[in-house]
Amino acid sequence: MPVNLSAPNPSELFPIAGVRIGVTEAGVRKANRKDLTVVLIDEGSSVAGVFTKNRFCAAPVQICRNNLSTGRGIRAMLINTGNANAGTGEDGLARARSTCAALASKLKLSPEDVLPFSTGVIMEPLPSDRIEAGLDAALADANASNWVRAAEGIMTTDTVAKAFGAQVVIGGAVISITGISKGAGMIRPNMATMLGFMATDACVSPLVMQQLARELADGSFNRVTVDGDTSTNDSFVVIATNKAEHAQVDSLESVDGQALKAAMLSVARKLAQAIVRDGEGATKFITIQVEGGKTSDECRQVAYAIAHSPLVKTAFYASDPNLGRILAAVGYAGIDDLDQSGIDLFLDDVHVALHGGRNPAYREEDGQRVMKQSEILVRIGLGRGQAADTVWTCDFSHDYVTINADYRS
Amino acid sequence: MPVNLSAPNPSELFPIAGVRIGVTEAGVRKANRKDLTVVLIDEGSSVAGVFTKNRFCAAPVQICRNNLSTGRGIRAMLINTGNANAGTGEDGLARARSTCAALASKLKLSPEDVLPFSTGVIMEPLPSDRIEAGLDAALADANASNWVRAAEGIMTTDTVAKAFGAQVVIGGAVISITGISKGAGMIRPNMATMLGFMATDACVSPLVMQQLARELADGSFNRVTVDGDTSTNDSFVVIATNKAEHAQVDSLESVDGQALKAAMLSVARKLAQAIVRDGEGATKFITIQVEGGKTSDECRQVAYAIAHSPLVKTAFYASDPNLGRILAAVGYAGIDDLDQSGIDLFLDDVHVALHGGRNPAYREEDGQRVMKQSEILVRIGLGRGQAADTVWTCDFSHDYVTINADYRS
Numbered sequence: 001m002p003v004n005l006s007a008p009n010p011s012e013l014f015p016i017a018g019v020r021i022g023v024t025e026a027g028v029r030k031a032n033r034k035d036l037t038v039v040l041i042d043e044g045s046s047v048a049g050v051f052t053k054n055r056f057c058a059a060p061v062q063i064c065r066n067n068l069s070t071g072r073g074i075r076a077m078l079i080n081t082g083n084a085n086a087g088t089g090e091d092g093l094a095r096a097r098s099t100c101a102a103l104a105s106k107l108k109l110s111p112e113d114v115l116p117f118s119t120g121v122i123m124e125p126l127p128s129d130r131i132e133a134g135l136d137a138a139l140a141d142a143n144a145s146n147w148v149r150a151a152e153g154i155m156t157t158d159t160v161a162k163a164f165g166a167q168v169v170i171g172g173a174v175i176s177i178t179g180i181s182k183g184a185g186m187i188r189p190n191m192a193t194m195l196g197f198m199a200t201d202a203c204v205s206p207l208v209m210q211q212l213a214r215e216l217a218d219g220s221f222n223r224v225t226v227d228g229d230t231s232t233n234d235s236f237v238v239i240a241t242n243k244a245e246h247a248q249v250d251s252l253e254s255v256d257g258q259a260l261k262a263a264m265l266s267v268a269r270k271l272a273q274a275i276v277r278d279g280e281g282a283t284k285f286i287t288i289q290v291e292g293g294k295t296s297d298e299c300r301q302v303a304y305a306i307a308h309s310p311l312v313k314t315a316f317y318a319s320d321p322n323l324g325r326i327l328a329a330v331g332y333a334g335i336d337d338l339d340q341s342g343i344d345l346f347l348d349d350v351h352v353a354l355h356g357g358r359n360p361a362y363r364e365e366d367g368q369r370v371m372k373q374s375e376i377l378v379r380i381g382l383g384r385g386q387a388a389d390t391v392w393t394c395d396f397s398h399d400y401v402t403i404n405a406d407y408r409s
Numbered sequence: 410m411p412v413n414l415s416a417p418n419p420s421e422l423f424p425i426a427g428v429r430i431g432v433t434e435a436g437v438r439k440a441n442r443k444d445l446t447v448v449l450i451d452e453g454s455s456v457a458g459v460f461t462k463n464r465f466c467a468a469p470v471q472i473c474r475n476n477l478s479t480g481r482g483i484r485a486m487l488i489n490t491g492n493a494n495a496g497t498g499e500d501g502l503a504r505a506r507s508t509c510a511a512l513a514s515k516l517k518l519s520p521e522d523v524l525p526f527s528t529g530v531i532m533e534p535l536p537s538d539r540i541e542a543g544l545d546a547a548l549a550d551a552n553a554s555n556w557v558r559a560a561e562g563i564m565t566t567d568t569v570a571k572a573f574g575a576q577v578v579i580g581g582a583v584i585s586i587t588g589i590s591k592g593a594g595m596i597r598p599n600m601a602t603m604l605g606f607m608a609t610d611a612c613v614s615p616l617v618m619q620q621l622a623r624e625l626a627d628g629s630f631n632r633v634t635v636d637g638d639t640s641t642n643d644s645f646v647v648i649a650t651n652k653a654e655h656a657q658v659d660s661l662e663s664v665d666g667q668a669l670k671a672a673m674l675s676v677a678r679k680l681a682q683a684i685v686r687d688g689e690g691a692t693k694f695i696t697i698q699v700e701g702g703k704t705s706d707e708c709r710q711v712a713y714a715i716a717h718s719p720l721v722k723t724a725f726y727a728s729d730p731n732l733g734r735i736l737a738a739v740g741y742a743g744i745d746d747l748d749q750s751g752i753d754l755f756l757d758d759v760h761v762a763l764h765g766g767r768n769p770a771y772r773e774e775d776g777q778r779v780m781k782q783s784e785i786l787v788r789i790g791l792g793r794g795q796a797a798d799t800v801w802t803c804d805f806s807h808d809y810v811t812i813n814a815d816y817r818s
Contacts, residue, residue: 052741053741054737054740054741055739055740055741055744055745055747055748055749056736056737056739056740056741056747056749056752056765057740057749084733086733086737087733087736087762087765087766087767088766088767089750089764089765089766089767090766091766092766122733122736122737123732123733123736123762123766123767124767231737232733232736232737232740310719310805310809310813311813314809314810314813314814315813315814317810317814318813318814320814323532324493324495324496324531324532324641327465327495327496327531327532327641328463328465328495328531328640328641330464330465331463331464331465331466331641332462332463332464332465335464336464338464338465339464340464340465340466341498343465353496353532355498356465356496356498357496357497357498357499357500357501357532358496358497358498358532358533396719396810397810397814398807398810398811398814400719400723400810401723401726401805401806401807401809401810402807404719404720404723404724404727405723405724405726405727405729405806405807
């Protein structure tokens with residue numbers, strides 16, 4: 001059961017001029033399943049991406065990085081579920097290139113103009129023949145209003161499709177932003193993969209697109225964690241089709257740049273948080289906010305230590321205010337000169353720990369009350385500076401083990 | 410159910426001349442439970458310790474560090490279960506000092522000659538009055554043959570007491586080594602705490618004791634992980650009573666030093682591995698051996714990434730050869746210049762991945778066969794150097810969640 005996450009609201013999924021999407025059932029791994037999505041992007045668009053830091057990155061990630069670096073315009077994306085094309089060596093690269101070439105041929109493009117994405121089973125050969133055989137049907141389906149179908153088409157074991165949008169005024173023009181994501185679902189022997197795609201008709205200089213993609217990822221997808229496992233295939237791509245009627249944004253620090261980034265970040269955060277809300281076995285959505293650090297990096301480091309602690313996560317699952325576990329995670333987060341007597345801990349409005357010890361005014365029933373909520377704010381004060389950072393995560397339940405242990409016998 | 414771990418074998422738990430142990434039921438948290446242990450150490454012994462790196466370390470850890478640094482001889486240890494005296498601020502330090510002073514007074518020692526250890530509930534005041542009231546009974550129980558009782562006396566939710574010993578010839582004399590440990594068990598709102606205590610009658614220069622303790626910990630307790638949570642109270646102490654009839658060991662590089670260290674390391678490893686075998690919910694004991702690294706540090710880093718991955722650990726629980734999860738963990742372990750095409754993966758004798766891809770000769774039924782074993786060797790080749798390192802861990806089961814979620818409603 002996802003935590004406070006509903007199916008996409010079509011009324012906020014704005015068509016983006018210059019982007020058309022087609023979805024089909026190609027039978028990549030299972031029959032009767034939307035598993036192949038093509039995204040067609042008009043000439044003159046700006047495209048940038050951010051990819052997994054995993055050194056064992058999948059073949060499509062390697063090709064995306066290469067094709068984006070050529071400086072040619074990206075004109076299409078090809079996304080399959082059912083097979084991650086990871087751990088597949090040279091053969092995997094060849095199969096991914098073959099699917100890009102097949103789509104490029106139909107669209108009269110160069111293969112380097114296509115970005116491929118795969119999610120699903122790993123260490124098995126990509127069934128490129130089935131993907132190529134499905135291209136005509138996907139192309140025939142292509143239109144600008146297919147965002148919900150696209151969100152469904154990239155799901156693996158996600159239980160809810162994830163799509164959000166917004167409109168904002170930039171330089172006097174109403175521009176639209178629409179995005180989709182998929183999250184941490186695994187079917188054996190699959191990997192959790194996060195995919196996020198966002199498009200806007202805003203006019204953005206190619207020179208700031210990479211910065212925009214990086215800053216959006218840093219404020220959203222790089223702030224969520226389900227189990228700390230970084231996939232081989234994680235990808236986040238931003239498209240600006242430059243169709244709207246306003247002066248091109250050539251700096252993210254300008255008034256227009258700031259407004260555009262804020263609106264896009266709001267959508268990116270919803271997409272990223274939806275992944276946590278639909279995290280495997282999640283029953284609670286937890287915001288971990290660390291303040292009073294010397295740097296935001298050390299705040300994030302502490303937040304991730306808490307977010308990744310199985311002890312903390314099982315305590316949230318149990319609604320058990322076992323809050324020493326949080327303090328212990330703060331202690332081992334790796335800040336060598338941390339002074340425990342400066343630490344404060346709040347659960348929502350409840351002041352649990354004061355100067356590193358139990359707050360004399362803290363009553364366990366107050367902690368218990370907050371722990372029972374489906375949305376919980378954990379706030380840590382480090383007492384050593386002015387920096388802050390936030391991470392979003394979920395709890396750790398029996399269902400997580402069930403989903404990932406996947407009894408086959 | 411612990412994995413291949415039996416109750417202590419009294420025939421290998423050698424009394425150590427110069428060490429006497431007394432155990433009693435002090436009612437620290439629960440009645441009818443051995444929860445207070447005193448260890449009396451003859452004058453002239455050498456004592457050294459290694460403690461948690463958690464910055465949120467407990468009051469007793471702070472006092473141990475201080476008392477060991479005075480250079481006075483340590484003459485007694487005082488160990489309680491039921492309360493960790495962590496997250497307790499100045500009050501916790503005062504209560505721990507009070508128990509040390511009470512024991513010191515009965516033994517006509519200085520309080521600084523006593524090392525305190527606590528494990529159990531955190532963020533609750535140490536019931537120092539009950540501990541002090543139990544000291545007479547513990548002292549009345551003191552004798553040299555109490556190692557099994559001591560191993561039982563430091564258990565929290567361990568299911569099996571952990572004690573091992575060995576004898577070895579050093580400089581013509583037969584010397585004895587005996588040790589006990591307790592592991593990762595939690596009762597709400599408790600922390601996993603690892604405690605390890607080893608004693609030998611060997612003659613060891615005080616100058617090499619700290620090095621000996623550090624190297625023993627590095628080769629044993631610092632190589633195991635259950636869930637990656639570093640406790641506030643982890644402590645490992647080594648005692649050499651200098652009673653045996655041989656020339657003092659004043660270098661660990663000498664023939665005698667090497668022989669002593671090897672024998673003690675063998676016992677320390679059994680103690681540390683016993684903690685994993687009795688890890689919460691453990692059904693399998695997994696050795697992760699990483700070879701072909703540039704440094705042993707990077708090998709250990711990769712081994713820990715695998716050992717801490719919830720995806721890998723749930724796959725072991727399910728006996729599911731979902732081995733891409735291991736490759737993915739190798740990829741995100743943090744070696745920035747890792748070349749995936751150099752990676753090999755073996756499960757026991759089964760060669761699963763070759764040059765970063767699936768080994769063409771690998772058959773899933775071979776992987777499945779190994780995954781069903783209760784003891785599994787995961788061997789990774791990084792293909793970039795000559796260094797190697799090893800970590801021991803367990804799988805991640807439904808029982809882990811059950812034990813740590815601890816429904817109270």
